[in-house]
Amino acid sequence: MPEATLAGHPSHEEHSHAHPRLVHHFRHLGQQKEAASLGMWVFLAQEVMFFGGLFFAYTLYRNLYHGAFELGSHLLDWRLGAGNTIVLIGSSVTMAMAVHSAALGKRKAIVGWLVATILLGSVFLGVKVVEYADKFHHNLVPGASFGQPYPGMDPHHGIPEHMRRPTQIYYSLYFAMTGLHALHMIVGIPILAGIAWFAWKGEYSARFHTPVEMVGLYWHFVDIVWIFLFPLLYLIH
Numbered sequence: 001m002p003e004a005t006l007a008g009h010p011s012h013e014e015h016s017h018a019h020p021r022l023v024h025h026f027r028h029l030g031q032q033k034e035a036a037s038l039g040m041w042v043f044l045a046q047e048v049m050f051f052g053g054l055f056f057a058y059t060l061y062r063n064l065y066h067g068a069f070e071l072g073s074h075l076l077d078w079r080l081g082a083g084n085t086i087v088l089i090g091s092s093v094t095m096a097m098a099v100h101s102a103a104l105g106k107r108k109a110i111v112g113w114l115v116a117t118i119l120l121g122s123v124f125l126g127v128k129v130v131e132y133a134d135k136f137h138h139n140l141v142p143g144a145s146f147g148q149p150y151p152g153m154d155p156h157h158g159i160p161e162h163m164r165r166p167t168q169i170y171y172s173l174y175f176a177m178t179g180l181h182a183l184h185m186i187v188g189i190p191i192l193a194g195i196a197w198f199a200w201k202g203e204y205s206a207r208f209h210t211p212v213e214m215v216g217l218y219w220h221f222v223d224i225v226w227i228f229l230f231p232l233l234y235l236i237h
Helices: 012-016 029-064 066-074 078-104 107-137 161-200 210-235
Strands: none
Touching (some): 066 161
């Protein structure tokens, strides 16, 4: 029988049977996972507040310049946004399958589903690059030439002079919100790659797979943000 412990610390015998990934200041893997989950949820809460400020600014200016925001929305290609929405929903499914495989201790399945998630995330970013390039070509990037006719365009079909300033506000928010979202994906993909590498090396098992679950929470949050961005920017007129 293990000897009594002081101040709630595990005995030497308990430590001798500890999992190699158990950090010394936790008593067991369950406690370590709870701490990791709490930290991740706190991080996601501040992310909600961060994006919430942008959503508030969008709502405020949309009420002030409804016509300009409607014009800006019409100039976006909703088909690209819809396609990217499908891609991200698919990446959430593959991420969920990676977490499920980790809970079952299936090493190859974890790697496979994570690689699939990375590929879908890369497709999303690729589409976003195409969309941004289109905005540069059509002078829809905030700046001195915003709304002016682009090469090959009928000079009478540019954004009317009196609409350029408020429409520019719309596109400033568009680039800020979608750009920040894309940045989260750019950060997330290397993390997924690292988790996949450790999974391939056999670091995770049915007993310990907390990192897979935590990056899964992060990825699902990024996907949920897009679920709000898509109708707000592309569909609501």
